[in-house]
Amino acid sequence: MDEDRSPSPELNPVSVSEDLTPLPNLKRAGKADIDFDGLLDQPLKIHEDVRSGCGGQTWPAGLVLGKHLLRYHKHGLQGAKILELGAGGGLVGLAVARGCVGSTLLLTDQDEMLQLMRHNIRLNEVGSTVGALVLNWYVPIGMGPSTILSGEPLPDDVVQQRPDVVLAGECVYFEPAFPLLMKTLHDLFELNEDAVVYFCFKKRRRADMQFVKMAKKAFVVEEPLDEDRPIFSRQSLFLFCFKSKRAGGTSKHSARPTGINGEGEGKNGS
Ligand SMILES: C[S@@+](CC[C@H](N)C(=O)[O-])C[C@H]1O[C@@H](n2cnc3c(N)ncnc32)[C@H](O)[C@@H]1O
Numbered sequence: 001m002d003e004d005r006s007p008s009p010e011l012n013p014v015s016v017s018e019d020l021t022p023l024p025n026l027k028r029a030g031k032a033d034i035d036f037d038g039l040l041d042q043p044l045k046i047h048e049d050v051r052s053g054c055g056g057q058t059w060p061a062g063l064v065l066g067k068h069l070l071r072y073h074k075h076g077l078q079g080a081k082i083l084e085l086g087a088g089g090g091l092v093g094l095a096v097a098r099g100c101v102g103s104t105l106l107l108t109d110q111d112e113m114l115q116l117m118r119h120n121i122r123l124n125e126v127g128s129t130v131g132a133l134v135l136n137w138y139v140p141i142g143m144g145p146s147t148i149l150s151g152e153p154l155p156d157d158v159v160q161q162r163p164d165v166v167l168a169g170e171c172v173y174f175e176p177a178f179p180l181l182m183k184t185l186h187d188l189f190e191l192n193e194d195a196v197v198y199f200c201f202k203k204r205r206r207a208d209m210q211f212v213k214m215a216k217k218a219f220v221v222e223e224p225l226d227e228d229r230p231i232f233s234r235q236s237l238f239l240f241c242f243k244s245k246r247a248g249g250t251s252k253h254s255a256r257p258t259g260i261n262g263e264g265e266g267k268n269g270s
Helices: 060-072 091-099 111-123 156-161 175-191 208-218 229-234
Strands: 030-034 044-048 081-085 104-109 130-134 139-141 148-150 165-169 196-202 219-222 237-244
Touching: 044 091, 044 111, 060 091, 060 165, 060 196, 060 237, 081 091, 081 156, 081 175, 091 104, 091 130, 091 165, 104 111, 104 156, 111 130, 130 156, 156 175, 165 175, 175 208, 196 208, 208 219, 208 237, 229 237
Parallel strands: 081 104, 081 165, 104 130, 165 196
Antiparallel strands: 030 044, 139 148, 196 237, 219 237
């Protein structure tokens, strides 16, 4: 499914600003049909356009996360209020909107991605259950080596939504942003200590594991069962689920995939 895709973003300390310009190693604008290895009856239509940033194309971690959710949480997310961080073109969230029954969803990213998220919502005709808005994990203040990063409070729409499920695919690639992404996750657990975060990223350098260290200190971190784990692990892809320590690691929208032990949902969420 993803063999024609570029590898994940380069780990250049200036990658966030580069994300705002066309990157030669990324794909051109175009439309991809993605059915997550047959888990969606009708493929998602994803318009890709990297002119607004690296989120303008789909990435391996988003594909793994989307497939995991479709396969193991098709019915388990019923009634869930879902928020996607760093949604890019919306691959993961839109897969959930199309394949998981009865959830409502907010796709979020930086301002540059807003039009693409909205475009893909329209393409897939899921506007009645999915919205898009800007949620910055941080704002750069100043320029050059003296740049500092400052966190932003959660937008009002997110505070009102009080998400119980948070999705993040391929959001670990810029080390200075790790504390700010952590702060955003903290704020989301403050809002709802029963929330569960599904988090998938591709490790490209050792520093990426610092994020996992930080997460393990702050949250209950689990590795949900997934029959593809041996395959994606070999590609340095990590799939985790975070829960609040205060909630004792429990959540209504359990991270434990059903179906593995023959109970709950079937392998294909049936
Ligand atoms: C590699 S892309 C992943 C896109 C998508 N989740 C996927 O898996 O295909 C990372 C995304 O994180 C977003 N991002 C990076 N820094 C951010 C920040 N400080 N606040 C909000 N989003 C950010 C980028 O705009 C980009 O869309």
